[in-house]
Amino acid sequence: MKIRRALATAVAAAVTAPVMLLSVTPAFADTKPVAQTENKSSKPTIKELEAAAAEAQKAYDQAVLAKADALLVLKETLDALDTTHPLAVAAAAAEQAAKDAATAKTTADQAVTAAKAALEALTEEATEKEKADAEAAVAAAEATAATAATAKTAADTKAAEADEARDDARVAAARAYGVFGKAVDDALAAKIAADAALAQAKKEAEEEEEGEDCEPEQGLTAEVTGLPTKLVAGTTTAFSIRVTNGSDRQMDEIVAYTGVHATDKSGLNDTGKFFRLQWSSESSPKWKNVEHDYIDAVGALKPGARTDLKMRLTLDKATPAGNGVAFIAADFYNEDGSCGGTPGADMYEFDVKAAGSKPGKAEDAKPKPKPSTTTGSGGNGSGHQPQGSTSGTPASNGSLAATGSSSATTSIALAGGAAVLLGAAAVFVVRRRKTGSDA
Incomplete structure (x- = not known):
């Protein structure tokens, strides 16, 4: 099974900017519900x-x-x-x-x-x-x-x-x-x-190649536990990702997406080079580096089954203080050619403290709520995308596993010397095709 890495590129480009606008032109933001865009391209x-x-x-x-x-x-x-x-x-x-x-x-x-x-x-x-x-x-x-x-x-x-x-x-x-x-x-x-x-x-x-679009699968989830909201340079943090097949279909191959990105306090300088993300599992206990933000060895999941990935994130002592985000999602591919994935990527925010800092009590990071894609009520009551969230507004079916077009917009704006996220927003417009894509 072949996979394109479009999402990783889009997210990495987005998080290096201090304030990414949700729309450079009206064509960049499709606010229609998924049901209205599945059979209509807004690319x-x-x-x-x-x-x-x-x-x-x-x-x-x-x-x-x-x-x-x-x-x-x-x-x-x-x-x-x-x-x-x-x-x-x-x-x-x-x-x-x-x-x-x-x-x-x-x-x-x-x-x-x-x-x-x-x-x-x-x-x-x-x-x-x-x-x-x-x-x-x-x-x-x-x-x-x-x-x-x-x-x-x-x-x-x-x-x-x-x-x-x-x-x-x-x-x-x-x-x-x-x-x-x-x-x-x-x-x-x-x-x-x-x-x-x-x-x-x-x-x-x-x-671009011919092929059938992959489908978003609400039953496929990837949840993070144990990732604190404060990380200190020069330390290693252990957390886990639980991938669950809550659907009634067999999933022959599961791929987890784990994109971790950070900037210094200015919000302008990418500090990702100071981060090292590794994973292991029960079937593959030896620690391995996460390559290109993907873990391709999750394996198969039967309906109702789940698997846990052990993760550890190491920050070099030279890591500047700043802010970071982790994007978590999952895709599946079947031998019969069907494919799909989580409808969007969950985003977890954390602060980066300088080496030797005392972070104090830190809570586990929680995924930012996905906003409503309509202009009516819901979410925060206004229908507008709240700060610090990701949303999927697909050009076709919205699956992270689909191939085709991709763009991401995110914002990590900082308030002076205080490591506080004023706002973080991401828009994923992803369409991957399941045939003839890169490995």
């Missing part, structure tokens, strides 16, 4: 994908230029806020006024001290007028000092307010520039998605 043409890729490239180039212009504006604004900007002028004036007020207060305080010293220096022979004049001098000096103190407090307040206003302007300028940076990230993500979809379509057009 975009290569010409349409080329046009989408060209538009995505143009949008990205424009975003890069806009960001460069915005950087110049930011530098000019920051320079002006240190020199000629009205806020800079106001801050300088307020600072000078505060210095002048401080000097005046110091002079007034010294006058009080001198007046008091003169009063104390009077002898018993001093006349009443001399005493009265000295006391009046002290009172006048103290009044002047009080006024100077009040003026200094007011000047200090104005200086602080002027500095704060200038600092606020600096922050506002930086935030304005950040908008252009995000626009570049979004445009790059869209470009990556468009280029990947075009490349995949061209590849599959070259490999």
Whole structure:
């Protein structure tokens, strides 16, 4: 039995982008229910994908230029806020006024001290007028000092307010520039998605062969247990995958799909090279590396039967902190030519901690719920795809085992230095043919 690896390529391309748009063009997203698409192809043409890729490239180039212009504006604004900007002028004036007020207060305080010293220096022979004049001098000096103190407090307040206003302007300028940076990230993500979809379509057009479509099989499931939501670089984590044939049909050959992908905190850099995924089973206890995200030696399953795969995921000590996802699915192939698979891939999210980190208590990762493919009620009540999920919207029957066209869109967006997934979404448009495909 021969198998194409289209899903692995699509998912790997998708998870390396920080924000993958669900649709570069309307042709990329088929929101019709499976029942409406089984006998109708919604696959975009290569010409349409080329046009989408060209538009995505143009949008990205424009975003890069806009960001460069915005950087110049930011530098000019920051320079002006240190020199000629009205806020800079106001801050300088307020600072000078505060210095002048401080000097005046110091002079007034010294006058009080001198007046008091003169009063104390009077002898018993001093006349009443001399005493009265000295006391009046002290009172006048103290009044002047009080006024100077009040003026200094007011000047200090104005200086602080002027500095704060200038600092606020600096922050506002930086935030304005950040908008252009995000626009570049979004445009790059869209470009990556468009280029990947075009490349995949061209590849599959070259490999297109005649054959009957495989079928989605709801009874075939692949469930993960023991995969924690936090992994630490330099450690090995053991978990398992249980593949169950809950249908009433014999499945002669089962293939498990186990795609593990990760990025650093920026969301831009693929860190998969630091991961090593291995498997073993009761019939094949020796640990083996997972090749091309597939395990081809699961074996056959009778109706109602199940089998467990032992998995271990090792992270190199050099693995950067970031975020990861594991995509789990299964396909089956029968000697009579029938084939099929799970209707979609379950996605499990996890955080990657730097070597030596204390992850604390970590729960087992749970598969993200698959969204409704309609625009009516269901799922989250809106019919829209929730963040952090995968969905199958097949061009033909939707089986992961079908061959033909494939594209995947996923998002791993990060919130600053906190390893929190703001959103992850994947759209699989997969159609594999069961005859004449690659091994």
